[in-house]
Every structure is written in C-alpha cells, then in structure tokens.
Amino acid sequence: MTAVLPLSSIFRSEGHSHMAFDEIRSVVAKVEADIAGGPIVPTVTPQEIRSYLTSRYDFGKPLALDDVVADVERMLRTWQVQVTHPRYFGLFNPSVTLASIIADTLVAMYNPQLATWRTSPAANEIERHTLAWLGGKFGLPANAVASFTNGGAEANLSAVIVALTRAFPDYGEHGLRRVSASPTIYLTAEAHHSFNKIAHMTGLGRRAIRTVATDRHLKMDLGDLARRVAEDRQNGFAPLLVVGTVGTTGAGVIDPMSELARFCRSEELWFHVDAAWGGAAIISPALRGHLAGIDGADSITCDAHQWFSVPMAAGMFFCRHPDAVGAAFRAETSYMPGKTAGPVLDPYTTSVQWSRRFIGLKLFLALAHHGESGYVGMIEHQARMGDVLRESLTRAGWRVVNTTPLPLVCFTREGLVTAKFLAALYASQVAWMSEVRLGDGAPVLRACITSFRTTEADIEWVVREMGRLT
Numbered sequence: 437m438t439a440v441l442p443l444s445s446i447f448r449s450e451g452h453s454h455m456a457f458d459e460i461r462s463v464v465a466k467v468e469a470d471i472a473g474g475p476i477v478p479t480v481t482p483q484e485i486r487s488y489l490t491s492r493y494d495f496g497k498p499l500a501l502d503d504v505v506a507d508v509e510r511m512l513r514t515w516q517v518q519v520t521h522p523r524y525f526g527l528f529n530p531s532v533t534l535a536s537i538i539a540d541t542l543v544a545m546y547n548p549q550l551a552t553w554r555t556s557p558a559a560n561e562i563e564r565h566t567l568a569w570l571g572g573k574f575g576l577p578a579n580a581v582a583s584f585t586n587g588g589a590e591a592n593l594s595a596v597i598v599a600l601t602r603a604f605p606d607y608g609e610h611g612l613r614r615v616s617a618s619p620t621i622y623l624t625a626e627a628h629h630s631f632n633k634i635a636h637m638t639g640l641g642r643r644a645i646r647t648v649a650t651d652r653h654l655k656m657d658l659g660d661l662a663r664r665v666a667e668d669r670q671n672g673f674a675p676l677l678v679v680g681t682v683g684t685t686g687a688g689v690i691d692p693m694s695e696l697a698r699f700c701r702s703e704e705l706w707f708h709v710d711a712a713w714g715g716a717a718i719i720s721p722a723l724r725g726h727l728a729g730i731d732g733a734d735s736i737t738c739d740a741h742q743w744f745s746v747p748m749a750a751g752m753f754f755c756r757h758p759d760a761v762g763a764a765f766r767a768e769t770s771y772m773p774g775k776t777a778g779p780v781l782d783p784y785t786t787s788v789q790w791s792r793r794f795i796g797l798k799l800f801l802a803l804a805h806h807g808e809s810g811y812v813g814m815i816e817h818q819a820r821m822g823d824v825l826r827e828s829l830t831r832a833g834w835r836v837v838n839t840t841p842l843p844l845v846c847f848t849r850e851g852l853v854t855a856k857f858l859a860a861l862y863a864s865q866v867a868w869m870s871e872v873r874l875g876d877g878a879p880v881l882r883a884c885i886t887s888f889r890t891t892e893a894d895i896e897w898v899v900r901e902m903g904r905l906t
C-alpha cells in the first residue's frame with residue numbers, strides 16, 4: 437500500500453495537538469454552531485437568486501477559487517432551509533456526522549468508479565462489508581444481495597423490477613405485453629409516493645396500484661388486503677407485490693411486519709419493506725422489537741441518508757433472491773476489460789446504475805468511528821426526543837393524532853389553520869415543520885426529530901414559542 441496519504445495525515449493526530457486536524461474539526465463545529473444560532477427558513481424569491489447569479493457568473497473569465505467558495509457558502513447559509521439545524525423538525529433530512537463529511541471529501545478526491553469490482557476493489561469490498569453488517573441486522577441470509585443506491589426511490593424501483601423479473605421470466609425480454617394477466621401492487625395511502633412513479637416507469641401503469649385500507653392507527657388492514665388480493669385474482673389480475681412501510685413519511689407508522697410476511701408467503705406475493713427512514717431502528721435494542729417480522733421480507737429499502745445521519749445521497753437496496761437480482765440487472769459490454777471472476781459481483785450487473793460514486797464510504801466511516809453503540813445512542817436519543825415532544829405538546833394543550841414509537845409527531849388543536857400557523861412559525865424562525873393530511877382528515881402539523889443534536893431544551897422552547905403564535 438502507498439505510504440503517501442495526504443488527507444488521512446491531516447486527521448491522524450486526533451487527541452494530540454495537530455494544527456490541520458484541529459482546524460478542520462473546528463470549521464465543521466463552527467458551521468454547526470453558526471447554523472444552530474441562525475435562521476432556519478430563508479426568505480428569498482427565485483428572481484433574487486437568478487439576478488444575483490446572472491450579475492456575477494457569466495463564466496467569461498476565471499475567478500479566484502477562494503472567492504467563489506466563500507460566495508457559494510454564503511448563498512447556502514442564506515438561501516436554504518437549514519436541515520441540520522437542531523430545530524429543523526422536518527422530512528427525514530438529518531444532521532450529519534463529521535466522519536461522514538470527511539468520507540464524502542475522500543470520495544470526491546479519489547473518485548473511485550464502482551461499476552465494476554476490478555476497477556475499485558477496496559471501495560467495492562468496503563461497501564459489501566457494510567451492507568452485509570446491516571443485512572445481518574435485518575435477519576437476511578448471508579447470500580442476500582445488497583447495493584447502495586441514490587436513495588429510497590431507486591431502491592423501491594429496484595424491488596419492483598426484481599419482483600417482476602422473478603414472477604414473469606418473459607418480462608425482461610418481451611416486456612409486460614407477454615404477461616397474460618396485469619400485475620398489481622398493494623400498499624396503503626400512507627406509503628411513499630415513489631411507488632406511483634415506479635408503476636408508471638416499469639410499464640405496470642399507475643392503475644396497478646391498489647390502495648389498501650388502514651386501521652385507526654393508519655397501519656395496513658390485513659383483512660382488506662386479503663379481500664383485494666382475492667378479488668383481483670378472481671378478476672384475472674396477477675397480484676405481485678405488497679409494500680409494508682417502516683415509518684411512513686406522513687405519520688411514522690409501522691405496518692404489521694410479521695402478519696404481512698406470513699400473508700405474502702401464503703399467497704406467494706413479493707413482500708417489500710420500505711424502511712427508508714425507520715430501518716435504522718433495527719440496531720436499537722429499545723426499538724427493534726417494533727420491526728419484528730422484517731426478516732421475512734423479500735426485499736428492503738433503507739436510507740443511510742435518513743436516520744443513519746450521513747449526507748445525501750445514500751440509499752440501500754437489500755434482496756434475499758440473488759438469482760432474481762442477477763436476472764433483472766444482467767448486462768454485458770465489450771468495453772470493460774475481462775469479466776470479474778471469483779466470489780464477487782460487479783455492481784453494474786446487480787443494480788440500476790452504471791457509473792457510480794462510492795456511496796457507501798460515509799456509512800462505513802461513520803459506523804467505524806462511532807461504533808454500533810454510538811449509533812444506537814444517536815438513534816435512541818432521537819426516539820426519546822420524540823417522546824419529549826409528544827409529552828410537551830400534550831401538556832401545552834395540543835392534540836397528538838398519530839401513534840408510533842418513532843420520533844414523528846402529528847398534532848393539532850381546535851380551530852388551527854395550519855398554513856397560517858406555519859407561515860407565522862417560519863417568519864419567527866422558531867422551527868421548521870410541515871403540514872400533512874392523514875387519511876381523509878384535515879391538515880395537521882407534522883414534526884419529526886431528525887437531528888441527533890436536538891435537545892430537550894430546544895423542544896421545550898419551541899413548544900413554548902408555538903403557544904405564543906396560536
């Protein structure tokens with residue numbers, strides 16, 4: 437191995453005095469502190485940004501890198517919702533760990549190409565090692581295949597493509613026109629919207645989606661699922677796949693995993709678990725019981741860029757059927773020198789992408805640095821902050837309307853006009869949260885703890901300030 441390691445030499449002296457290391461660490465700490473002490477929600481119009489860019493950047497002559505970097509940093513500081521702010525209670529966009537920031541810097545510098553194993557053996561094996569660790573936590577068999585994706589939507593797409601390929605061997609060569617009965621997908625109205633696009637993109641058509649009823653906690657209703665599957669079979673459709681969600685986007689609800697796994701097995705349906713956000717709970721002794729049954733999944737989506745607190749974009753796709761994955765994504769080219777032999781798979785033959793950046797390093801580096809126990813601490817802290825938020829809101833007279841062990845709270849109060857309230861909340865820079873419509877109810881407020889830096893004091897302060905705004 438080469439002895440010249442410029443970036444790691446900067447970091448090597450952790451714990452000792454080392455100028456460069458201290459500087460980088462303190463820059464990141466300063467950015468975090470500045471963001472925490474500053475506004476969360478920008479007030480800017482598209483025209484303002486466009487005029488600014490047009491007046492400064494015609495790319496006519498080179499500019500000093502220092503100046504451009506400073507300018508872009510100012511723009512990012514001023515003109516975005518600060519999702520790493522401890523009072524950003526938003527859409528699963530996390531605060532990020534120092535280790536994962538360093539990982540993305542390393543990746544950009546070395547720019548490994550992960551299409552094939554042979555081009556980037558180290559990167560491929562680091563990803564394989566990391567995915568095998570998490571796949572094991574989910575209870576998947578050792579021969580399960582997994583890959584990093586751009587995000588949860590791509591992982592969900594991968595699941596539907598593989599399920600179609602396994603159920604209908606002609607699908608790959610001849611498309612859906614050779615499939616005698618129309619395949620159907622079952623999910624609840626709370627499942628992620630990506631499945632509508634996926635039905636569109638795969639040729640299934642958006643009408644292949646069956647929206648299964650939910651119980652009063654917004655979990656999938658097994659009785660309605662069974663009825664719809666039976667009805668579809670009678671009517672000549674080909675039920676294909678059921679989506680169970682671990683942590684729905686709107687309300688953080690966990691569908692009944694064990695029951696869904698059992699049902700899918702007995703009906704020979706593909707069981708896909710969309711655990712884009714909630715999947716990280718599998719490593720928490722306090723939370724993993726709520727995911728019991730996930731080991732019965734045919735495939736799982738989990739986003740590292742959600743609850744594993746690494747920068748975007750880092751999704752993961754796990755599948756227990758290596759042959760089906762190989763059949764779905766098979767590809768041959770003459771321009772890659774030689775086939776990779778031995779016990780390895782080229783990622784371009786087991787996933788959607790061809791050129792692919794080294795997505796997995798940020799999870800690997802952060803896990804190695806914090807250790808599993810460090811991660812459990814971060815995840816359980818956020819779950820506790822969810823409880824603090826629920827209790828604090830209830831004490832202050834708000835009504836919590838969702839049920840979940842995860843740190844996502846939907847709430848309202850008599851006479852609340854959510855849009856008006858949110859406008860006042862943003863204008864006062866108290867916090868960022870959103871509104872959501874659950875089932876066919878009126879809009880309610882939605883607040884999710886997405887930062888491991890959010891404290892009890894942050895929450896108590898926000899709830900107090902919200903009281904002043906109503």
Ligand SMILES: Cc1ncc(COP(=O)(O)O)c(C=O)c1O
Nearest residue numbers: 587588589590628685710712739
């Ligand atoms: C349950 C669920 N599935 C899938 C996705 C899509 O993930 P991504 O944004 O990484 O593509 C999300 C995004 O929030 C989600 O909440």
